[in-house]
Amino acid sequence: MSSRARNLLLAALAGGALLVGVELMITAVALPAIVADLAGWTELRRASWIVNGYAVTYIATMPLAGRAADRYGLPRLFVLSLLVFAVGSALSGAAQSLDQLIAARALQGIGAGAIVPLATAGASHLFEGGARARALGVVGALTFLGMALGPFAGSIVLERFELAAAFRASGLGDSPLMALAAPAWRWVFYLGAPFAVLALVYTWAAAPTWPRPAHRAGLDIFGASLFTAALATGLLALTRLGEETAEADPLLSPLVLGVVAAVLAVLAVARNARTREPFLDVRMLRDRTFAAAVLLSLLTGYALATAIIGAAVFVDRVRYAGPDEQRVVLGALAAATAIGALGAGFAMRLLSAVVLSLLGLIMAIAGMAALALAGPETDLTIVVAALGLFGLGFGLTVTPRSTVAVEALGRAAFGVASAGVTVARMIGMAVGLAILTGFGSRRIESLSVVLVDPVARDEVLPPALRGRPLESNLVIEALETWASLQAAAILSGLFLVAAAVLVIAVLPTLLMRDPSRRVTEERIIRTDERPVVDDEVHEPALAL
Numbered sequence: 001m002s003s004r005a006r007n008l009l010l011a012a013l014a015g016g017a018l019l020v021g022v023e024l025m026i027t028a029v030a031l032p033a034i035v036a037d038l039a040g041w042t043e044l045r046r047a048s049w050i051v052n053g054y055a056v057t058y059i060a061t062m063p064l065a066g067r068a069a070d071r072y073g074l075p076r077l078f079v080l081s082l083l084v085f086a087v088g089s090a091l092s093g094a095a096q097s098l099d100q101l102i103a104a105r106a107l108q109g110i111g112a113g114a115i116v117p118l119a120t121a122g123a124s125h126l127f128e129g130g131a132r133a134r135a136l137g138v139v140g141a142l143t144f145l146g147m148a149l150g151p152f153a154g155s156i157v158l159e160r161f162e163l164a165a166a167f168r169a170s171g172l173g174d175s176p177l178m179a180l181a182a183p184a185w186r187w188v189f190y191l192g193a194p195f196a197v198l199a200l201v202y203t204w205a206a207a208p209t210w211p212r213p214a215h216r217a218g219l220d221i222f223g224a225s226l227f228t229a230a231l232a233t234g235l236l237a238l239t240r241l242g243e244e245t246a247e248a249d250p251l252l253s254p255l256v257l258g259v260v261a262a263v264l265a266v267l268a269v270a271r272n273a274r275t276r277e278p279f280l281d282v283r284m285l286r287d288r289t290f291a292a293a294v295l296l297s298l299l300t301g302y303a304l305a306t307a308i309i310g311a312a313v314f315v316d317r318v319r320y321a322g323p324d325e326q327r328v329v330l331g332a333l334a335a336a337t338a339i340g341a342l343g344a345g346f347a348m349r350l351l352s353a354v355v356l357s358l359l360g361l362i363m364a365i366a367g368m369a370a371l372a373l374a375g376p377e378t379d380l381t382i383v384v385a386a387l388g389l390f391g392l393g394f395g396l397t398v399t400p401r402s403t404v405a406v407e408a409l410g411r412a413a414f415g416v417a418s419a420g421v422t423v424a425r426m427i428g429m430a431v432g433l434a435i436l437t438g439f440g441s442r443r444i445e446s447l448s449v450v451l452v453d454p455v456a457r458d459e460v461l462p463p464a465l466r467g468r469p470l471e472s473n474l475v476i477e478a479l480e481t482w483a484s485l486q487a488a489a490i491l492s493g494l495f496l497v498a499a500a501v502l503v504i505a506v507l508p509t510l511l512m513r514d515p516s517r518r519v520t521e522e523r524i525i526r527t528d529e530r531p532v533v534d535d536e537v538h539e540p541a542l543a544l
Helices: 003-038 041-047 049-069 074-094 098-126 129-160 164-169 176-181 186-190 192-206 221-239 244-248 254-274 282-286 288-318 323-347 353-372 380-409 411-451 454-460 473-504 506-511 515-529 539-543
Strands: none
Touching (some): 003 049, 003 186, 074 098, 098 380, 129 186, 164 176, 176 186, 186 192, 282 288, 353 473, 353 506
16 A cells, blocks of 8 residues: 555544544533433433443444454445444434434444544554554544544534524424424534545545455454443443432332343353453453553543543532633643644654653643642633643553554454553543542532531531521622532542542553564564574674
């Protein structure tokens, strides 16, 4: 394949990753409007499957797509994934009920979950050596650049694509067309479809010289089904925790669902052990470098979720600001991550993967520590700088761990290696989100007891304001100040936990071996295994 063809195909692969990155964040901006339109806040648990349904199919598809990439023509799979993503996006925008939207989002998640590992595997196949690291950096950077663009794109769509008034003015207020075009949140999904089709055509046009894989084998669909069922059942159990109506239906209680999820997980593991080429081959974790890269991805994924959700909560509950500030802080986080991921691809020409990852972890730890020190009086620029420092550090770890993972398993397993690292990051993020929503949110919301309990309220008010009615402006101001300090203290603890997790991530980083070192060791082994004459003995040393 010519250099021009490789670069064109890399651009198409990175474009698909950009779309997925945008989708991850743009939906978060539109979610309040979607819930208000299709469900109402009384159905928040059911509405959570707008996100959970997407996440289940997204995570479950990744390993399957990674394994398929090693067995079938990658451009064909990438085109199919973009097509599924486009159809899911269009159906999501057209959904007229909550159930329809959840089903469409699950379909969209299948396409999105395949795009990222396929893009990473494709970049690994297209380039060698240092060029491979830079290509992986481009894919990673475009993914996080999409996340940076998501909040801004979402706000623009919600502001500019509100077409209901125009339809009513033209006499089409009751037409089926208006039901498909309004409210504005529908265009958050619609606009992704044509871009996916454009990337699809671009990939198809650039891919005729892609080599056919020598090895083809079936995919473990049954194992994938067990894994998906276990994941979905576990998430359903978590969403029903504390739900009053859960006791009315014992079969759907969190305890029963948790047991079912555990049984399905055991069956999935048993299937893995007995299948020659399983859906998720845990035996690959025997490779020290691959296992270390997966663990690094898992731990840094937890920290990334803490940064994203913690920053949004900090703006909302500590600074009492709105979407404008949230777009700034989240945009800065994602942009810095994109810069770090792209820069790491070039920095690996000068620094080893281990050194670069350690440098990134140090920066990420410093960013988290700075966030832990932030309070209500902290200037927004300091918060943005801390998030930027964390994002830059996290980004510096993305490309090295992806590079060492694919190099560890070799060309025949590039797809599996790419999927393994990405799945680990998503699982880490899921754990982080669960802790933040299950612990942090409950703690923050429990502070609202002062609004209904005069005794509790007087305990936190200054002596001069005790006994005054809640309607007093001075009382409201004092309570807001107290609640802001309490929220800052809770978030500080969560940020410190994330910083500690990043410190732990140093250990697997030190266990990784750099690609150049692995190649050197393999060459020495091969040299030692064959007979050599005296003038050949120095060849490996000269080559090094």
